[in-house]
Amino acid sequence: xxxxxxxxxxxxxxxxxxxxxxxxxxxxxxxxxxxxxxxxxxxxxxxxxxxxxxxxxxxxxxxxxxxxxxxxxxxxxxxxxxxxxxxxxxxxxxxxxxxxxxxxxxxxxxxxxxxxxxxxxxxxxxxxxxxxxxxxxxxxxxxxxxxxxxxxxxxxxxxxxxxxxxxxxxxxxxxxxxxxxxxxxxxxxxxxxxxxxxxxxxxxxxxxxxxxxxxxxxxxxxxxxxxxxxxxxxxxxxxxxxxxxxxxxxxxxxxxxxxxxxxxxxxxxxxxxxxxxxxxxxxxxxxxxxxxxxxxxxxxxxxxxxxxxxxxxxxxxxxxxxxxxxxxxxxxxxxxxxxxxxxxxxxxxxxxxxxxxxxxxxxxxxxxxxxxxxxxxxxxxxxxxxxxxxxxxxxxxxxxxxxxxxxxxxxxxxxxxxxxxxxxxxxxxxxxxxxxxxxxxxxxxxxxxxxxxxxxxxxxxxxxxxxxxxxxxxxxxxxxxxxxxxxxxxxxxxxxxxxxxxxxxxxxxxxxxxxxxxxxxxxxxxxxxxxxxxxxxxxxxxxxxxxxxxxxxxxxxxxxxxxxxxxx
Amino acid sequence: xxxxxxxxxxxxxxxxxxxxxxxxxxxxxxxxxxxxxxxxxxxxxxxxxxxxxxxxxxxxxxxxxxxxxxxxxxxxxxxxxxxxxxxxxxxxxxxxxxxxxxxxxxxxxxxxxxxxxxxxxxxxxxxxxxxxxxxxxxxxxxxxxxxxxxxxxxxxxxxxxxxxxxxxxxxxxxxxxxxxxxxxxxxxxxxxxxxxxxxxxxxxxxxxxxxxxxxxxxxxxxxxxxxxxxxxxxxxxxxxxxxxxxxxxxxxxxxxxxxxxxxxxxxxxxxxxxxxxxxxxxxxxxxxxxxxxxxxxxxxxxxxxxxxxxxxxxxxxxxxxxxxxxxxxxxxxxxxxxxx
Numbered sequence: 001x002x003x004x005x006x007x008x009x010x011x012x013x014x015x016x017x018x019x020x021x022x023x024x025x026x027x028x029x030x031x032x033x034x035x036x037x038x039x040x041x042x043x044x045x046x047x048x049x050x051x052x053x054x055x056x057x058x059x060x061x062x063x064x065x066x067x068x069x070x071x072x073x074x075x076x077x078x079x080x081x082x083x084x085x086x087x088x089x090x091x092x093x094x095x096x097x098x099x100x101x102x103x104x105x106x107x108x109x110x111x112x113x114x115x116x117x118x119x120x121x122x123x124x125x126x127x128x129x130x131x132x133x134x135x136x137x138x139x140x141x142x143x144x145x146x147x148x149x150x151x152x153x154x155x156x157x158x159x160x161x162x163x164x165x166x167x168x169x170x171x172x173x174x175x176x177x178x179x180x181x182x183x184x185x186x187x188x189x190x191x192x193x194x195x196x197x198x199x200x201x202x203x204x205x206x207x208x209x210x211x212x213x214x215x216x217x218x219x220x221x222x223x224x225x226x227x228x229x230x231x232x233x234x235x236x237x238x239x240x241x242x243x244x245x246x247x248x249x250x251x252x253x254x255x256x257x258x259x260x261x262x263x264x265x266x267x268x269x270x271x272x273x274x275x276x277x278x279x280x281x282x283x284x285x286x287x288x289x290x291x292x293x294x295x296x297x298x299x300x301x302x303x304x305x306x307x308x309x310x311x312x313x314x315x316x317x318x319x320x321x322x323x324x325x326x327x328x329x330x331x332x333x334x335x336x337x338x339x340x341x342x343x344x345x346x347x348x349x350x351x352x353x354x355x356x357x358x359x360x361x362x363x364x365x366x367x368x369x370x371x372x373x374x375x376x377x378x379x380x381x382x383x384x385x386x387x388x389x390x391x392x393x394x395x396x397x398x399x400x401x402x403x404x405x406x407x408x409x410x411x412x413x414x415x416x417x418x419x420x421x422x423x424x425x426x427x428x429x430x431x432x433x434x435x436x437x438x439x440x441x442x443x444x445x446x447x448x449x450x451x452x453x454x455x456x457x458x459x460x461x462x463x464x465x466x467x468x469x470x471x472x473x474x475x476x477x478x479x480x481x482x483x484x485x486x487x488x489x490x491x492x493x494x495x496x497x498x499x500x501x502x503x504x505x506x507x508x509x510x511x512x513x514x515x516x517x518x519x520x521x522x523x524x525x526x527x528x529x530x531x532x533x534x535x536x537x538x539x540x541x542x543x544x545x546x547x548x549x550x551x552x553x554x555x556x557x558x559x560x561x562x563x564x565x566x567x568x
Numbered sequence: 569x570x571x572x573x574x575x576x577x578x579x580x581x582x583x584x585x586x587x588x589x590x591x592x593x594x595x596x597x598x599x600x601x602x603x604x605x606x607x608x609x610x611x612x613x614x615x616x617x618x619x620x621x622x623x624x625x626x627x628x629x630x631x632x633x634x635x636x637x638x639x640x641x642x643x644x645x646x647x648x649x650x651x652x653x654x655x656x657x658x659x660x661x662x663x664x665x666x667x668x669x670x671x672x673x674x675x676x677x678x679x680x681x682x683x684x685x686x687x688x689x690x691x692x693x694x695x696x697x698x699x700x701x702x703x704x705x706x707x708x709x710x711x712x713x714x715x716x717x718x719x720x721x722x723x724x725x726x727x728x729x730x731x732x733x734x735x736x737x738x739x740x741x742x743x744x745x746x747x748x749x750x751x752x753x754x755x756x757x758x759x760x761x762x763x764x765x766x767x768x769x770x771x772x773x774x775x776x777x778x779x780x781x782x783x784x785x786x787x788x789x790x791x792x793x794x795x796x797x798x799x800x801x802x803x804x805x806x807x808x809x810x811x812x813x814x815x816x817x818x819x820x821x822x823x824x825x826x827x828x829x830x831x832x833x834x835x836x837x838x839x840x841x842x843x844x845x846x847x848x849x850x851x852x853x854x855x856x857x858x859x860x861x862x863x864x865x866x867x868x869x870x871x872x873x874x875x876x877x878x879x880x881x882x883x884x885x886x887x888x889x890x891x892x893x894x895x896x897x898x899x900x901x902x903x904x905x906x907x908x
Contacts, residue, residue: 033755037858037866039667046667047606047618128621130606132614186621187661189670205759208668208675209866210858213759234755236866237856241754249741249754271742431871435601436612442599445612459609483612 025216025229027565030545031252032557035242037209037235042192043168044122045185047130052167053256054212054233056555058105058197059170062096062115063161065553067279069350069461071161075099075110075171075198079161082506091156091506096164098147103219104173105202112143117174119151119163126182133465134162134169158506159462166460167555171198200226200561210235220561227547227564240264246540247271253545256556258538261404262337265538274543278338280536281552282349282466283457285340285408287322287530289313292489294396294448304447305477306489311391313450317375318393319527322451324371325415327363332533334411335404343534347463347519352512355519360531368419379420386420394422398442398449400433405453408532412453438481445476447487455535461553464511467518468499470528490528495521569899572907573892580888587884591877592632600871602666622666635877638663643673666872675863676879682758683852683859685771687844690779694786695837701787702794702833706802707821717791724788729781733854736777752777756857778855782848786840793836797829804828831901835894842886 038054040046062076071079077097080086087094102110119141122129129135139154141163151163163169173196180188193206198221201214212233216226234252242255243264248271258265258276269276293308302308312318328342344360347353372378377386377393386393397413399405406427413423426449428442433454441448458466468474469485472493476484495518502514522529539556541548547563550556602622603615623631638661645657662671701721705714741754753774762768801807802825810820849861856862860879867875899905 039665039870040669045669047603047610047615049607125617126621128618130610130614130618132617133611183621186664186669189668189674192669207678207758207858208665208670209863210679211758232757232759234757234856236858236862237755237853241854241856244737244742245755249737250746251741251753251755429599431601431604431869432599434608435599435604435871436615437599437601440599456608483616485612 024220024224024226027227027229029230029232030228030254030563030565031232031234032254032256033234033237033242033245033252034256035235035237035239038212038233039208040192041195041203041206041212042172043170044127044129044131044172045192049257050235053555053557054235055195056167056170056199056557057201057214057231057233057560058199058203059172059195060197060199061166061170062098062164063166064555064558065166065461065551066558067549067551067553069553071165071461073099075102087160091153091158091160093150093152094157094160095144096149096151098149099221100147102198102221104196104198105217105219106173106196107219108173108175110171110173110198111146112149113146114171114174115149115164116141116143117178118170118172121172121177121181121185122169124182124185127185129185131168134165134459136162138163156504156506158503158511159460159464161460161462166553167558168459173197201231204230222561225561231560243268243540244271246274246542247276248273250274250542253542254548255540258540259339259404260538262333262335262339265337269540272543274540274545276338276538276540277548277550278536278538279550279552280341280349280534281457282347282463283455283535283537283552284343284346284348284531285335285453285455285533285535286346287412287451287453287532288444288447288487289319289322289528289530290447290450290452290488291528292447294450296448301478304489306475306491310450312393312395315375316526317371318377319530321368321371321375321419322416322421323360323527323530324364324368325419325421326360326412326530326532327415328361328532331408331411334407336533336535339536339538340533341536343531344523345519345531345534346522346529347458347466347515348531348534350461352508353461353463353515353519355516355523357520357524359524363415365415365418372419372421377420384417384420385422392422393420394424395450396424396426397451397453398426398428398433399453400430400444401427402430408453436483438483443482444487445482445484447476447489452487453532463515463519464499464502467502467515467522470522471496471499488528490522490526492521492526569896569907572899573896576892576895580892583888584881584885588636588877588881589632591880591884592635595873595877596628602871602873605870635663635874639878639881646671646673663874663878665867665875667867667870667875672875672878675875676860676882679858679860679863682756682857683845683861686756686775686778686852686855686857686859687782687848687861689775690782690848691786691840691844693779693783695790697783697787698790699794699833702791703798703821703826703829705791706795706798709799714795717795720784721788721791724784725792729785729848729851730854732781732784733778733851736781737854740777754855756855758858778848778851778857781854782851789840790833790837793833794829797832798825801825801829831898834901835898838890838894838897841890842883845886846883 034050036050038050040051041055043052043055060074063071063073063079066072073079075098077099080094104110122131123135137153137157140152142150144150176191176196180191194203200217200220202217204213204215206212214231216229239258239260243258245252246255247268250273291310292304292306293310294304298308332340332342342361344357345355377388379386399409409425413425416423432440432442433444436443444452470490472491474484475486475489476482498518505511537552539550544566546566549559551558642657642660642662649657665672701717705717708714737754740752744751756774762771810824849865852859852862864879
């Protein structure tokens with residue numbers, strides 16, 4: 001009798017034990033759908049968002065950005081700063097300390113050698129690394145001891161958090177990738193499809209452009225996480241189907257980036273199986289003004305280059321009037337709904353870099369007309385189109401093929417018509433428009449149009465490199481094979497001087513001030529860039545999926561270790 | 569017949585080479601850039617390096633020659649290695665996809681099962697529905713059944729699969745109660761392994777909607793062929809003779825007429841088989857079957873030229889092959905037809 005009681009008690013204690021130890025894998029299975037299917041799980045070989053986000057479940061960087069854009073340590077013990085001595089006073093080196101006792105999913109320890117190797121892997125000139133710009137300016141990466149890595153830069157870096165920060169630059173395992181450097185990077189299919197990582201999940205099976213089956217990493221550093229034992233990461237289809245699978249049929253728990261018409265999304269949300277979440281980053285839909293003459297009458301060497309200033313758009317008043325005629329709130333309503341808000345800034349976030357400028361938001365048709373009158377553009381022949389010195393105020397407006405963009409083009413054409421500007425619309429397939437083929441006349445870089453519309457953003461939270469795109473000489477031109485990021489061919493020595501100052505400034509307040517000024521020089525002072533909509537990201541999760549914190553500064557799956565099933 | 573087959577096979581070699589050149593040339597001329605999907609935040613010089621790593625910097629004829637060697641010399645070696653466990657292709661560079669940096673043929677092999685299951689099954693189901701409908705419609709021409717069959721065929725033919733597919737999803741996935749027997753998944757699970765009755769049932773359920781959509785389309789096409797072919801034969805003299813001899817109506821239709829009518833239908837069916845391998849681009853996309861059709865469209869969108877080139881070439885081979893099979897079948901089924 002007594003023995004039986006003891007045995008029962010022991011049995012009960014055993015039964016209780018797993019419950020008390022809360023509980024890796026206790027919540028079973030989770031389904032995630034990305035309507036763009038991942039092709040490869042090595043973010044260094046693909047710049048695509050789908051590949052960066054899917055690999056972020058498996059691979060981790062030293063630090064990530066949180067939903068507010070703050071830096072948080074992941075594999076590092078803390079984020080190195082000048083204050084804690086991690087960044088040298090002269091801003092030429094940064095020293096990362098790795099958390100002790102970290103294990104790869106195969107059970108081997110993670111050391112500073114792996115971090116050093118990751119840098120070598122990406123910086124190999126033969127490798128074609130997609131994240132090379134993260135390693136810009138790095139002179140050496142060395143392992144000080146097993147858990148300390150020192151990165152030395154050639155010049156002072158006020159923002160030294162390029163390498164090993166965020167989803168684009170995670171740590172690879174040296175043992176797995178040591179034979180995959182340089183020209184052999186593409187041959188390591190096994191490693192590229194099944195990378196060994198430190199993240200909450202490990203790959204069981206990867207079917208490229210289709211599906212990833214994952215299970216909880218037995219060596220994950222937090223014994224209680226992840227709550228899910230297995231995950232299916234399905235790719236493919238379209239945003240509508242992905243939204244439907246979460247919000248209406250309830251087959252999936254999380255759907256990424258639902259770029260859908262606002263009314264479609266609203267109707268789906270009435271399915272009641274899940275809810276949408278939105279967050280804003282730095283993606284801005286904008287109109288770019290061409291400051292150079294794209295006329296086909298010009299020879300190819302001077303067409304759309306700085307040698308030929310634009311006959312109409314060189315006039316600030318015209319550019320300003322074009323901006324004033326636009327009603328950004330209506331654009332948000334027709335195009336983005338909860339995933340957009342009107343903006344006048346090229347750098348809309350983070351807050352410390354975003355200018356408070358809002359003056360462009362109210363539409364002012366009368367003001368725009370007055371401005372054009374003042375600039376000498378009047379309708380002398382009574383055909384409804386303004387002209388000046390025999391030249392009509394007629395613009396070619398191009399964009400990529402995309403339902404929302406074509407709606408925007410139509411609306412903007414109508415507003416510009418009201419102020420007497422004739423607009424010819426044109427749209428180009430996105431793969432050509434953004435393709436950068438120097439032989440094609442239709443790329444956004446070549447800009448053989450007067451104005452064009454697209455969206456762009458910057459990586460991470462520091463806008464320095466983004467603003468530096470508008471430096472004199474960085475414009476696409478024949479001599480650079482039409483490569484270059486100064487799409488508008490903007491050139492102002494004062495702007496360049498301020499950029500140099502920004503590159504030398506380490507204090508965050510000062511940096512914010514300069515960045516705001518730079519942003520204003522491009523937008524409200526010159527109307528070179530006419531921002532329209534600050535575009536957020538909308539994703540959806542099922543009602544039973546907890547822990548989702550939508551993050552636009554890093555991978556959306558940055559905190560997938562914290563996801564759990566809400567018990568009903 | 570044998571010499572004919574051999575002659576046709578030999579002619580197929582220059583034909584296919586010509587097709588390969590044309591596909592390659594068209595892909596080179598087509599606008600687009602494999603780096604177009606890389607975000608704008610990646611600087612142009614990095615993109616240029618990535619292009620070089622893909623081998624894009626090489627002259628066009630070198631790229632073409634490389635593909636020819638990889639496809640016709642190295643890939644067969646890989647195949648032999650897999651079958652016989654040899655090591656002929658070790659360390660040799662295979663046709664690599666630009667999207668995934670992995671061998672194209674591996675992905676094709678991976679995609680084959682779901683495409684064959686779903687598209688192949690729908691072809692089979694389509695044929696099984698179409699033949700009886702075609703036969704009976706012709707036998708009772710202009711009857712209510714015939715009119716109905718014509719109407720359904722018209723619908724199957726003219727309503728696009730992206731409409732019927734989404735319609736079925738809205739009815740059977742969105743509005744149906746999740747616990748109901750009539751609830752079907754809108755997303756195909758390619759990881760499902762059929763190991764027992766339960767998983768077999770799941771496989772049937774997830775195949776149900778895409779197969780229905782495609783079968784309707786296939787059945788519409790084939791039933792019209794069957795009907796037309798039956799009508800041609802029903803008015804022939806030999807049918808009257810058979811009836812005059814007192815052969816039963818059943819034997820007249822199902823033996824004499826049907827056998828003769830099947831000759832053109834069988835060849836039409838054979839000619840349609842390459843489409844099964846080509847996958848159903850739209851239906852696969854709607855139900856996320858992620859088979860060969862989805863692979864092709866994804867590769868086109870991503871400007872993954874090696875993948876597009878290889879896939880279209882495989883389809884070309886299948887079309888040439890099944891044309892030959894159709895011709896040979898004709899000869900076998902109809903003794904009057906001789907090619908020699």
